[in-house]
Amino acid sequence: MAMVLQLTTFLQQYLYSRPDVKALDKEHDAVKLGIVGGSAMINAAAIIHPVETHPGAKIIAVGSRDIKDAESVAKKYNIPKAYGSYEELLADQDVEAVYISVPNGLHGEWAIKSLQAGKHVLLEKPFTSNGPEARRVFEEADRCGKICLEAFHWQFHPASHVVKSLVSSGKFGDIKKTYARMVTPKNTIPGNDIRWQWALGGGALMDETYALHSTRYYVGGDSKTLLPTGVKPVVVSAKSKPYSADKRVDSASWADLRFDLEDGKAVESKIYVDMDQPNLGFIIPKAWQLPAIEIDCEKATVYYYNFMMPHIYHYIAITDKITKHVTYQKHYNYGPKWKDVGDVHWSTYRYQLEAFVDKIKGREPKHWIIPEDSIAQMETIDDIYEKTGLGPRPTTSQISKN
């Protein structure tokens, strides 16, 4: 998966670095963005290239812990200002909004500081270290009158809405059960990666939080607006495989969940996340196992393959339970929410940016991850960790104080 992500990032860099794209004129009131965590691997794909194709947004500053890193990113991507600390970036009155891509455990702290500095926030997933911290971030957003969005990019893509619309339409009957997986082949994430660090909010359930998020969206999201809701499942059982170098970190987790829906019906869901998935026959990485969700309805099974990076490749397979006939769909643009907005080349991140800018500008975004959803997601992660015996992730800023 890590290799796939690198490839994806490369493709994004290639596609969105074309001279014609870079020459795009910006609107006079384009949202002025800053990056907190300037040298993060994900920045190019998640914010820098999407901004290149958005006339209503521009990146004016980048902040890193080390000024040399900030300067190098600024030079590479033609960003006017570089800062050697996040505090300096936040003190820049020209910066209206920030994209935060620091390690998970630092999300809450820097989101709160950014909101207090008067910035709107696009915050990487998972939103925070735990549920209570997620609530605090949104309380601060309310107090400061600023927007804060969890960067759950996958859910902004047209294909993700098509799947939601299919399973919510009723034409396949009720959803009975679901299975979602996200895995990374063994030895692809280096030992010093942030994903293995307990104090930085590492762990498979945290990093590969998409498996739970897709499950919650397809089972509990609103069937008319296709928006997510704050639905939370009961954690029936869960187990984790502890990381060999730090047993507090889950290298893999499995959970059995049950959604008790408002209409009295129940849906059983399984999720599997693994940052160190065993190879086939000890040798072959199961690189084809991209993030996927299977939604088993009364009359058909809907399978959404590669829901995390649908812009690179995806398919939706619908299997009729009686005839066993399988039909395939692919949706690289438009869909039930975006209508005629977008382009086949738009990534999940580009759709997400469109919504973020719309919201800042007071326009109704086509899709949104509502605060209740981010909070419910983190609370469910807490509940799963509780059940595995590892316990909820601590709030990073509190660790040294205890």
Ligand SMILES: NC(=O)C1=CN([C@@H]2O[C@H](COP(=O)(O)OP(=O)(O)OC[C@H]3O[C@@H](n4cnc5c(N)ncnc54)[C@H](OP(=O)(O)O)[C@@H]3O)[C@@H](O)[C@H]2O)C=CC1
């Ligand atoms: N939406 C998506 O598709 C993806 C999202 N992510 C999320 O983005 C975030 C960053 O992930 P990724 O880019 O892989 O991570 P990286 O390790 O590449 O980057 C994290 C950045 O955070 C900054 N940082 C601040 N404090 C620390 C610290 N104590 N230790 C290490 N780095 C620190 C550094 O930037 P600097 O020194 O320049 O300030 C560093 O480059 C995570 O929350 C992850 O979950 C990751 C991959 C994909």
Ligand SMILES: O=C1OC[C@@H](O)[C@H](O)[C@H]1O
């Ligand atoms: O958000 C993510 O998406 C891609 C994964 O490979 C990565 O580990 C994760 O952070």
